Amino acid sequence: MPQSLGRAVVLGGSLAGLLHARVLAEAGWRVTLVERDRRSEGAQFAGGVPQARQAHLLMPAGLNAIERLLPGTTALLTGEGAQRFGLPTDIRWLTPAGWLDGFSPRHTIVSSTRPLIDWALRRQVLPHPGIEARDGLEAIGLTVGGRRITGVRYRERGGGERSSAVLPAELVVDATGRTSRTPQWLTDLGLAAPEESVVDQGVSYATGLFRRVDGGLSGGRAMYLQPRAGRNPRFGVLLPVEGDRWIVTIGGMRGFSAPTDLGGFLAFARELRAPDLYELVGGLEPAGPIHGFRPPPSRRRHFERLADLPEGLLVVGDAACTFNPMYGQGMSVAAQSALAVHGLLGGGATPGARGDVGLPAFTRRAQRAVFRAAEAAWQMSSSEDLRYDTTVGGRRGLLLKLQHAYLDRVLTAARTNRVAQGAFIDTLSLTAGPTRLFAPGVLWQAVRHGGARGRRAED
Numbered sequence: 001m002p003q004s005l006g007r008a009v010v011l012g013g014s015l016a017g018l019l020h021a022r023v024l025a026e027a028g029w030r031v032t033l034v035e036r037d038r039r040s041e042g043a044q045f046a047g048g049v050p051q052a053r054q055a056h057l058l059m060p061a062g063l064n065a066i067e068r069l070l071p072g073t074t075a076l077l078t079g080e081g082a083q084r085f086g087l088p089t090d091i092r093w094l095t096p097a098g099w100l101d102g103f104s105p106r107h108t109i110v111s112s113t114r115p116l117i118d119w120a121l122r123r124q125v126l127p128h129p130g131i132e133a134r135d136g137l138e139a140i141g142l143t144v145g146g147r148r149i150t151g152v153r154y155r156e157r158g159g160g161e162r163s164s165a166v167l168p169a170e171l172v173v174d175a176t177g178r179t180s181r182t183p184q185w186l187t188d189l190g191l192a193a194p195e196e197s198v199v200d201q202g203v204s205y206a207t208g209l210f211r212r213v214d215g216g217l218s219g220g221r222a223m224y225l226q227p228r229a230g231r232n233p234r235f236g237v238l239l240p241v242e243g244d245r246w247i248v249t250i251g252g253m254r255g256f257s258a259p260t261d262l263g264g265f266l267a268f269a270r271e272l273r274a275p276d277l278y279e280l281v282g283g284l285e286p287a288g289p290i291h292g293f294r295p296p297p298s299r300r301r302h303f304e305r306l307a308d309l310p311e312g313l314l315v316v317g318d319a320a321c322t323f324n325p326m327y328g329q330g331m332s333v334a335a336q337s338a339l340a341v342h343g344l345l346g347g348g349a350t351p352g353a354r355g356d357v358g359l360p361a362f363t364r365r366a367q368r369a370v371f372r373a374a375e376a377a378w379q380m381s382s383s384e385d386l387r388y389d390t391t392v393g394g395r396r397g398l399l400l401k402l403q404h405a406y407l408d409r410v411l412t413a414a415r416t417n418r419v420a421q422g423a424f425i426d427t428l429s430l431t432a433g434p435t436r437l438f439a440p441g442v443l444w445q446a447v448r449h450g451g452a453r454g455r456r457a458e459d
């Protein structure tokens, strides 16, 4: 291990916290990973990550980033029953422009429940000698000296104010998710809270696990029925996961929420844009209760713009940016952010922070890297959400209308043209930025095929 760079405290021991803790430890920081929950050994649901009962698809970009940071994670997941399949060839996929026939697998998906992903990451990260994991501690504030972070105030979970104490640290990484209190903690210290961009699409989810039937889904391993703005804002996803099960999530944009009793769940599934998911799931044996979840609005906190952000504070993962989960981006963005921070730290080969640029410059650069890692996903999800009249916030206008019209053409072309399909899949999977959709070859196909109505969806 490189010579110690100092003490870092990472708040939140879920996906973003684990990955960033590992990256820091690898670079030579002595890391204390503080988690409010008391975690069990296995792949169990944890109350601190309530969304973990819902379907979680790790996009290829996220899986690639995790595999680069933690080689062997894919094998660990598949060893526990996570399912591999090709994107887009193994997905029965109803896009807003109609059914998509995959030409060839461009990427591999490794599909599992969210608790299994978190378990695999804990297995990979926590044995690092530079990391001390402390469960059952709740962060309740920051301490500063002048412009610098000096530590974190915390208390035992369930303990009162009397159990509170300070963990000294030169670097504090907030990975406490979308309920992060850093904006409030900054205000408590007399500092400015970050500006926020908010897009409130009012999405809601309901998810059940069902026993998988071999060959039950002809022509694919997974199913994705996307909503269509102005027509039917309901969506459905079916993914194979460990334990010979399918995880089935259905939901809708504002005003369309799926019930959590089996009868209501199936009745909602029947109203999706195609009957395929209802027809399959209606005949399956449930493998547990159905759980609902109402994700909060998509929110981007602009810590990178704060002039008086204390030196040594970094905010990552959902604490910095949450998305409409329908596009499956959050985990991948957190993983790409960890990879970017890893790069700033010299890729683990040489200590970067303090060695090269000093802590204040490192945290500023790292916060900007976190922002950049989320940029494409934020632009994509927030602009797609604005197709719905019921979405509140965001910026509408002529430019957005033109963007939607162009993307409609690319998507229509993607159904029958290999070049357009490749660009669409790469952008969606976050392995390419949105500029890929404007490459000359794609543009040409959008002009050529994009106006054709062809084999549209039933709606």
Ligand SMILES: Cc1cc2nc3c(=O)[nH]c(=O)nc-3n(C[C@H](O)[C@H](O)[C@H](O)COP(=O)(O)OP(=O)(O)OC[C@H]3O[C@@H](n4cnc5c(N)ncnc54)[C@H](O)[C@@H]3O)c2cc1C
Binding pocket: 011, 012, 013, 014, 015, 016, 017, 034, 035, 036, 037, 047, 048, 049, 051, 054, 055, 056, 057, 058, 059, 137, 138, 139, 140, 175, 176, 177, 178, 179, 205, 293, 295, 316, 317, 318, 319, 325, 326, 327, 328, 329, 330, 331, 332, 333, 334
């Ligand atoms: C319904 C739904 C479905 C989703 N589906 C997908 C998907 O398909 N693909 C995808 O990539 N993403 C998906 N996401 C997004 C994904 O869940 C998040 O992006 C991801 O969990 C972010 O990780 P995180 O570590 O930043 O935060 P979280 O996973 O939310 O973890 C925060 C952690 O901080 C801990 N914590 C909180 N407060 C404190 C405190 N004060 N002190 C100490 N610890 C604390 C919590 O206990 C928790 O362990 C979905 C989200 C939702 C809501």
